[in-house]
Amino acid sequence: MIEMMTANYAAAHGARLARADVVAVYPITPQTSISEKCAEMVEKGEMDAKFMMMESEHSAMSALIGASYVGARTFTATSSHGLALMHEMLMWAVGARRPIVMPVAARTIGGPWNIWGEHQDVITERDVGWLQIFCENNQEVLDTVLMAYRVAEDPEVMLPVMVIEDGFILSHTVDSVDVPDQEAVDRYLPPFRPEHPVSIERPMRHGGVVMPDWWTEFRHRIYLSQEVARTKLLEAEEAFQKEFGRSYGGMMELYRCDDADAVLVVAGSAAGTAKEVADKLREEGKKVGVAKLRVFRPFPAQEVHHLGKKVRTVGVFDRSYTFGDGGAMFNEVRSALHGQRNNMKNYIGGLGGRDVTVKNIEWIFEDLLKIASSGKVDRTVEWVALKDGSGRW
């Protein structure tokens, strides 16, 4: 059934349809209405879950790790400082192999205060071992929550997943969402059956010490699971397509890239705007394409590699920064294109709620086309629409 809702509500409905057993949360803008919607649905009896209002995000993640050990399907949501406060437990969830699913309404991290959207909070957590999936629109948020559980709970994966929605831009925008039937979701998503559920009948120890003699092997296992997750993500999306008729292009969606002179790699809501701009420029005979970076962890290095073979000029739009270096997405794309002779340029923008406008993206494409025809990259990192008085913008 088509309903009009924000991405936050779509995320909460995803948790309801996935039959999450335990929801432990601590509120933070712009995620709060995910928690509130879950609380409301539990209160009304529409969602059969234990709702736990915690004293911090650190506690929320800790509670879910415990609940997941027992065999509960677990859900929480956070943003920004909340995600940062969870950092330690994010890593613990990975080491403990708990398939927690968590939407993150991506936002700045202060200071000074700024409650608006960018990708810095989630990009900062790229090394902790969670799978990270960026969503373009509200529908994708709901659908990705369902796919995320299927992948996370796969016995060969058993890793937590972040479902990333752009703070405010998606979290607070009302859009059409096709809410699937419970029966269809039940067919798609089997109940969570962990291999070692904690029980009184079968005593066991979780979370004890792993000594130096086996630590490397346990870490290597996580590395392997991230590798396996690549295939599992594709399988989960294929099955999703069969059941619900929707799919999102796998690890990286290529939009009008086949014969493109230049392509922009971009994650999240700005990918939609970029597709719209690409269509417009194509009508003017300018051959540009969009590579929507959907899955950031595991990083789609193969896909980027193939893209680089097809298209010579590759721009990467980062909605975050790595001080002392370029954007993280740019660096990973560049690393995947190592040894190829691509022209590469990094665009940093959309920070702290700054709109990524149609005009911004038009400028970027024109800039990339200039690079494509001249073969010269004027600078490696460009801060988009910077008020530096240079007149470039």
Place this chain on the structure above:
Amino acid sequence: MHRTYKDLPSEPVAMQSTEDIITGTWRSIRPVVNEDKCIRCYMCWKYCPDMSIIVEKEGDYPTVDLDHCKGCGICSNECPRGAIKMQREVL
């Protein structure tokens, strides 16, 4: 014990109760209950972080599970009557 990578469980879990792990060997000082001073308030039982104070039934004097007591001294610290003294372990 695990010998090869393949023997490892899928997640870091030990299919064994903590009861089977004798942690009492870590102890350098042990609690000794003086039953003349003990008023059987069981504060020691309540505070012991390792569930190593044993009270079989109400009214009994507390005893110490020396297989698991690590000798932290919390029971002694919490006892309102000073009825638990920590004594050095001797070989």
Place this chain on the structure above:
Amino acid sequence: MLEVRFHGRGGQGAVVASEILAKAAVREGKYASAFPFFGVERRGAPVMAFCRIDNRPIRIHAGIYDPDHVVVLDPALMGMIDVTEGQKEDGTLLINTSHTREELNIPNGRRTVLVDATAIALRRGLGSATAPIVNTAILGAFARACPEVGIDSILESIKDSVPAKREQNLAAAQDAYKQLEGL
């Protein structure tokens, strides 16, 4: 694509109005999205809300800078900000006011529709004299002033969206719609 901008103050219901309009368009088989200007939320502060309507899914996730139609819920804002900033030449300016076009100093050339949504809202018991809730009345006027979304779907959408005083809200929208008959 049709783009609409709402100007109001925190508490007047501009954000809800943009959502009701989007829902109404979707009822007619179109695609729509609605979003507020993500500023600091405070009762009485000037707020903006936006709505995009199209015949295909909305992919643009950027702000609206050159709207077709502009809806002003509080005419006092017109002294503070240029509500027609960036508005397309052929778009309609819909204002909640008891004043005339001349009194509001609206330049010629811009298609402007005036409706006293405050009076309608108060007559229907929506909000108070100091804080009338005018969003449903102005949406009734919108259905008359702008042909893109019909009154029936707006009424259905109001029915689904307002948490309280459903009948009064529906009546307010109908009042405004009737008042502008022959427009």
